[in-house]
Amino acid sequence: MSERVSTAPAGPGATAGRVGLGGAAGAAAPAGAAEAAGSVALGGAHGTVGPAAPAGAGTVRGAGRYAPSPSSELHLGNLRTAVVAYLAARTEGRDFRLRIEDIDERSRVAIAERQIADLAALGIEWDGPVLWQSERRAAYAKAIIHLTELNLVYECFCSRRDILDAPRAPHGPPGGYPGTCRSLSAAERARRRATKPGALRLRAAVPAWEVFDRRSGASLQPVDDFVLRRADGAVAYNLAVVVDDAAQAVTQVTRGDDLLASAGRQSYLAHLLGLGAVEYFHVPLVYNRQGQRLSKRDGALAGAALFERYGGAGGVLGGIGQSLGLAAPGERVDLARLADRFDVATVRLGKWTV
Numbered sequence: 001m002s003e004r005v006s007t008a009p010a011g012p013g014a015t016a017g018r019v020g021l022g023g024a025a026g027a028a029a030p031a032g033a034a035e036a037a038g039s040v041a042l043g044g045a046h047g048t049v050g051p052a053a054p055a056g057a058g059t060v061r062g063a064g065r066y067a068p069s070p071s072s073e074l075h076l077g078n079l080r081t082a083v084v085a086y087l088a089a090r091t092e093g094r095d096f097r098l099r100i101e102d103i104d105e106r107s108r109v110a111i112a113e114r115q116i117a118d119l120a121a122l123g124i125e126w127d128g129p130v131l132w133q134s135e136r137r138a139a140y141a142k143a144i145i146h147l148t149e150l151n152l153v154y155e156c157f158c159s160r161r162d163i164l165d166a167p168r169a170p171h172g173p174p175g176g177y178p179g180t181c182r183s184l185s186a187a188e189r190a191r192r193r194a195t196k197p198g199a200l201r202l203r204a205a206v207p208a209w210e211v212f213d214r215r216s217g218a219s220l221q222p223v224d225d226f227v228l229r230r231a232d233g234a235v236a237y238n239l240a241v242v243v244d245d246a247a248q249a250v251t252q253v254t255r256g257d258d259l260l261a262s263a264g265r266q267s268y269l270a271h272l273l274g275l276g277a278v279e280y281f282h283v284p285l286v287y288n289r290q291g292q293r294l295s296k297r298d299g300a301l302a303g304a305a306l307f308e309r310y311g312g313a314g315g316v317l318g319g320i321g322q323s324l325g326l327a328a329p330g331e332r333v334d335l336a337r338l339a340d341r342f343d344v345a346t347v348r349l350g351k352w353t354v
């Protein structure tokens with residue numbers, strides 16, 4: 001097993017704190033401060049088990065999860081990812097969690113409820129209560145306080161335009177934040193704060209972080225001084241997802257492969273918060289005949305219209321199963337049948353055009 005990362009920072013934020021997965025992030029003070037960050041290892045090649053969780057915080061066998069944003073109904077691509085997440089978790093003995101990522105202002109409770117109903121209609125069962133991000137603001141605030149105490153947070157007053165126009169650091173990630181506000185004096189911050197509120201950014205000590213993906217293996221993914229809390233006070237997705245995965249004892253994150261590029265930022269943040277590393281399983285997206293990723297524009301392939309088109313849950317699962325090489329054309333299946341045929345190591349995961 002190779003070391004987890006070779007670009008580890010020094011300093012107080014660099015403790016390898018695999019302290020536990022279950023608690024609120026702010027409570028997870030790193031233990032073993034002298035331990036080198038490089039010793040943070042994934043839980044073996046198959047990464048199935050995190051550190052022992054505190055009593056009452058879940059099981060030691062870890063969990064997979066699905067975490068939709070309720071801005072539109074789940075389409076066939078979303079459901080395929082949910083099914084793969086479920087099968088990847090259950091066939092290796094993990095729990096499975098459901099979380100509604102409704103901190104976005106476009107979120108709608110009614111849509112979330114239809115998403116939950118569609119997942120249940122496919123036979124997906126989850127452990128524990130559904131976690132709603134809109135109810136988690138205190139946990140996010142606690143994590144930001146914890147990072148602030150470690151001197152890992154600074155205010156940024158840049159507009160989108162300022163960031164685009166700023167000179168690039170030679171080795172910074174494309175589109176990454178160039179560090180403009182990193183070293184503002186207290187007086188300068190006060191002057192700017194009087195004009196407009198600032199966002200909060202992470203003071204990152206590394207340009208990249210190694211993540212492990214069950215499909216593509218280990219890779220270095222970019223890290224920059226990404227936003228933790230926006231100027232309008234909204235918590236950033238990268239922070240919420242890390243805090244919530246820990247609170248739900250998640251050890252395996254299955255999701256669309258458009259998110260692989262943000263996995264380094266999230267893993268690095270989890271490390272700084274003293275939370276366990278997760279393994280990833282990034283799944284190709286589904287495309288329409290025009291070659292575009294399925295989206296809310298493809299309404300005929302979402303929600304009730306989708307179930308009708310495929311003749312119910314058995315047909316939807318059959319179509320998804322066929323795309324994974326787990327069902328014959330036209331075959332109707334249930335999740336148990338797919339689970340019998342599913343192997344995370346060999347499942348055929350290609351780009352799927354519908």
Ligand SMILES: [Zn+2]
Nearest residue numbers: 156157158181
């Ligand atoms: Zn700035």
